[in-house]
Structures are given as structure tokens and as C-alpha cells.
Amino acid sequence: MTALFDINQLLDEMEAGLRRTLEQRGVTDPALIGIRTGGVWLADVLGKRLGIETPFGELDISFYRDDFSRIGLNPKVKPSSLPFDTEGRDILLIDDVIMSGRTIRAAMNEIFDYGRPASIILATLVDLGSRELPVQPDVVGQVLELGAHQRVKLRGPEPLRIELQESGQS
Numbered sequence: 244m245t246a247l248f249d250i251n252q253l254l255d256e257m258e259a260g261l262r263r264t265l266e267q268r269g270v271t272d273p274a275l276i277g278i279r280t281g282g283v284w285l286a287d288v289l290g291k292r293l294g295i296e297t298p299f300g301e302l303d304i305s306f307y308r309d310d311f312s313r314i315g316l317n318p319k320v321k322p323s324s325l326p327f328d329t330e331g332r333d334i335l336l337i338d339d340v341i342m343s344g345r346t347i348r349a350a351m352n353e354i355f356d357y358g359r360p361a362s363i364i365l366a367t368l369v370d371l372g373s374r375e376l377p378v379q380p381d382v383v384g385q386v387l388e389l390g391a392h393q394r395v396k397l398r399g400p401e402p403l404r405i406e407l408q409e410s411g412q413s
Contacts, residue, residue, distance in 0.1 A: 281339025344378030
């Protein structure tokens with residue numbers, strides 16, 4: 244495993260991008276939702292940096308995955324928790340890594356089961372490309388291209404760090 248980037252620099256990029264996007268769209272009271280696990284860690288940090296006082300929500304999208312029947316249930320599934328109403332709210336959806344877009348699709352399906360938000364702004368720490376669905380983040384900390392046998396993993400929550408893994412490492 245190799246440490247990739249300065250996590251604080253990536254968080255600075257995300258914070259600045261979120262501030263710009265919120266201002267451009269006139270969003271003054273966003274609700275923050277992190278996708279378990281890395282997205283929750285990031286939502287905690289970004290919520291504090293952005294001064295969002297409403298507790299953030301946590302999504303576990305395991306039941307919403309389109310490969311659920313192939314991979315089965317993750318033994319660490321926990322219920323999602325949204326301590327606010329999503330109906331009519333502007334949502335900041337946070338994830339650690341976006342690749343195919345399937346996790347984000349599952350997260351949006353779950354959010355809509357709670358209510359219809361006014362908007363969803365997607366922010367990810369790392370964008371690996373390789374889309375299988377037409378889902379693009381509004382804010383990205385870093386865009387990366389990886390080799391066929393490489394993966395990116397966010398570790399945390401204390402300290403947060405992002406690592407490059409070669410096949411076979413955990």
C-alpha cells in the first residue's frame with residue numbers, strides 16, 4: 244500500500260468546490276448525507292468545515308445495489324439514518340470514490356424513498372472514471388487513472404488517509 248495524496252489538500256479542494264457550487268446554485272441550507280463508510284467520514288469533516296449545523300445523514304446502500312443478488316448481503320449492513328426530511332431539501336451527497344456510478348445510483352434511489360429532494364449535489368474525494376452509468380460528480384477532490392490491478396481505498400476515520408492498493412492487498 245502506498246499513500247497517494249495529502250488528504251487535507253483533497254479536502255480543501257472539496258470544500259472550495261462545494262462552497263462555489265452552493266453559492267452558484269443559491270443553496271443556503273443543505274442537508275448532508277454520506278454513503279457508508281468513507282462517505283460518512285468525509286461528510287463529518289466537510290460538514291464541520293462548511294459550518295453545517297444539522298446532523299448529517301448516513302446511507303447504507305446494500306439493499307439498493309443492482310448486484311445484490313450476485314454478491315449477497317454484506318455482514319456489516321446497518322440501517323441508514325437520515326435525521327431530517329429529504330422532501331424539498333437540497334442534498335449534498337458525499338462518497339469517497341466514484342467509478343462506475345452504480346453506488347451513486349443506488350444512493351439516489353434510497354434518498355428518493357425518503358422523499359423527493361429539491362436537488363442533489365454530488366461530491367467525491369476521488370473520481371476514477373470508468374462510468375457504466377451517466378453519473379458525474381459536481382465536486383471532485385482528485386481525478387485518477389489507475390492500472391488494471393490497482394484500487395484506491397480511504398482509511399479512517401482517525402486519521403483519514405487515502406491509499407493505493409495493488410491486487411491481493413487489503
